[in-house]
Amino acid sequence: MNSPKRFPTVGDDSGLAQTDWLYKEELQLALRNKGMPLEALRYTITPTGLHYLLVHYDIPDIKPEEWRLKIDGLVSKPLTLSLEEIKKRPSQTIAVTMECAGNGRALFTPRRISQPWLVEAIGNSEWTGTPLSGILKEADVQRDASEIIFTGLDRGVEGDQVQSYQRSLSVREAIAGDVLLAYEMNGEPLQPQHGYPLRLLVPGWYGMTSVKWLDKIEAVAEPFEGYQMARAYRYAQSSDDPGEPVNLIRVRALMIPPGIPDFMTRTRLLQAGPTTLTGKAWAGRRSVSRVEVSVDSGSTWSEAQLGEPISSHDWRTWTFLWNARPGTTILCVRATDSEGNVQPFHQQWNFGGYGNNAIQCVTVVVE
Ligand SMILES: Nc1nc2c(c(=O)[nH]1)N[C@H]1C(S)=C(S)[C@@H](COP(=O)(O)O)O[C@H]1N2
Numbered sequence: 081m082n083s084p085k086r087f088p089t090v091g092d093d094s095g096l097a098q099t100d101w102l103y104k105e106e107l108q109l110a111l112r113n114k115g116m117p118l119e120a121l122r123y124t125i126t127p128t129g130l131h132y133l134l135v136h137y138d139i140p141d142i143k144p145e146e147w148r149l150k151i152d153g154l155v156s157k158p159l160t161l162s163l164e165e166i167k168k169r170p171s172q173t174i175a176v177t178m179e180c181a182g183n184g185r186a187l188f189t190p191r192r193i194s195q196p197w198l199v200e201a202i203g204n205s206e207w208t209g210t211p212l213s214g215i216l217k218e219a220d221v222q223r224d225a226s227e228i229i230f231t232g233l234d235r236g237v238e239g240d241q242v243q244s245y246q247r248s249l250s251v252r253e254a255i256a257g258d259v260l261l262a263y264e265m266n267g268e269p270l271q272p273q274h275g276y277p278l279r280l281l282v283p284g285w286y287g288m289t290s291v292k293w294l295d296k297i298e299a300v301a302e303p304f305e306g307y308q309m310a311r312a313y314r315y316a317q318s319s320d321d322p323g324e325p326v327n328l329i330r331v332r333a334l335m336i337p338p339g340i341p342d343f344m345t346r347t348r349l350l351q352a353g354p355t356t357l358t359g360k361a362w363a364g365r366r367s368v369s370r371v372e373v374s375v376d377s378g379s380t381w382s383e384a385q386l387g388e389p390i391s392s393h394d395w396r397t398w399t400f401l402w403n404a405r406p407g408t409t410i411l412c413v414r415a416t417d418s419e420g421n422v423q424p425f426h427q428q429w430n431f432g433g434y435g436n437n438a439i440q441c442v443t444v445v446v447e
């Protein structure tokens with residue numbers, strides 16, 4: 081036996097589950113966090129209450145009057161800023177599709193015991209904030225800095241380590257013009273669960289990068305090896321495989337399940353005749369070059385029509401006219417990005433259950 085663990089773990093020693101059963105720990109996470117119901121793919125801008133949510137620990141208790149953002153480390157001019165002072169800086173509003181890196185985790189076998197997403201860890205919001213590059217320029221990041229560490233005010237235990245939620249970006253990634261210190265979501269102050277009063281927003285990267293409840297921004301010389309960089313969010317084959325970092329959002333299309341659902345199975349019931357299938361497609365920092373639909377379980381594919389995105393970082397609507405004939409059919413949709421990456425039927429398995437952009441298929445019974 082290893083040294084006793086301070087916190088109980090579930091599943092086998094690897095933290096992987098083979099069965100179809102959910103562990104209580106997964107249910108507990110799934111009820112605290114939530115996905116976007118797929119019918120909400122009809123909205124270009126996801127109403128705030130329908131955006132997915134992922135909180136590792138607890139939503140921290142923040143006193144707005146006392147809250148300050150600290151910028152320090154390898155900077156010539158350390159800064160301490162109130163929310164009012166941050167709002168006086170130049171502001172920018174951008175529509176950004178966010179997706180959790182764990183989206184699709186529960187579709188892997190075996191699966192990692194963690195937030196058991198199927199495909200719904202997504203949302204598209206208009207975020208308003210001040211460009212991070214401006215604040216870093218003001219603080220005057222020194223030449224010997226290689227990374228910027230972002231620390232949230234939430235704390236918890238993960239992998240037996242007591243920690244604050246922290247992620248880093250290279251200086252080059254951090255000064256990209258579209259990285260925001262965001263204080264508004266869809267024209268309203270951030271809600272507590274989405275990072276009030278201030279969060280990082282990194283378009284095109286999986287959600288873990290967009291640190292909520294920002295407390296501190298620190299410039300450092302060496303690559304940051306915190307838990308959420310070096311241990312979690314790696315494409316790895318086992319718990320001790322260092323793997324590769326998880327970073328950019330992979331190409332994906334999702335469809336609004338047509339017709340009406342069966343309550344238990346969510347199999348769809350639909351009337352025969354012409355039906356418009358629709359949904360959204362996105363590709364992180366790349367763009368979507370095509371969306372295809374299959375009405376025969378993925379045997380043959382036809383091109384869908386693509387709408388325009390409202391920014392270079394948010395999803396596009398796709399539509400496909402289908403003449404539904406009586407019988408049971410499996411509808412599938414897949415997208416291709418500007419670099420030719422196509423969604424696979426089965427994504428390569430990884431230990432943490434990240435980046436599973438496997439093709440979505442929906443079973444439909446046509447009457
Ligand atoms: N401080 C902090 N920031 C965080 C998290 C967190 O638990 N704590 N979760 C991250 C993860 S994994 C995701 S997917 C996004 C989710 O953002 P949302 O809840 O606003 O959709 O926030 C990221 N930022």
Ligand SMILES: [Mo]
Nearest residue numbers: 180181287288
């Ligand atoms: Mo996430």
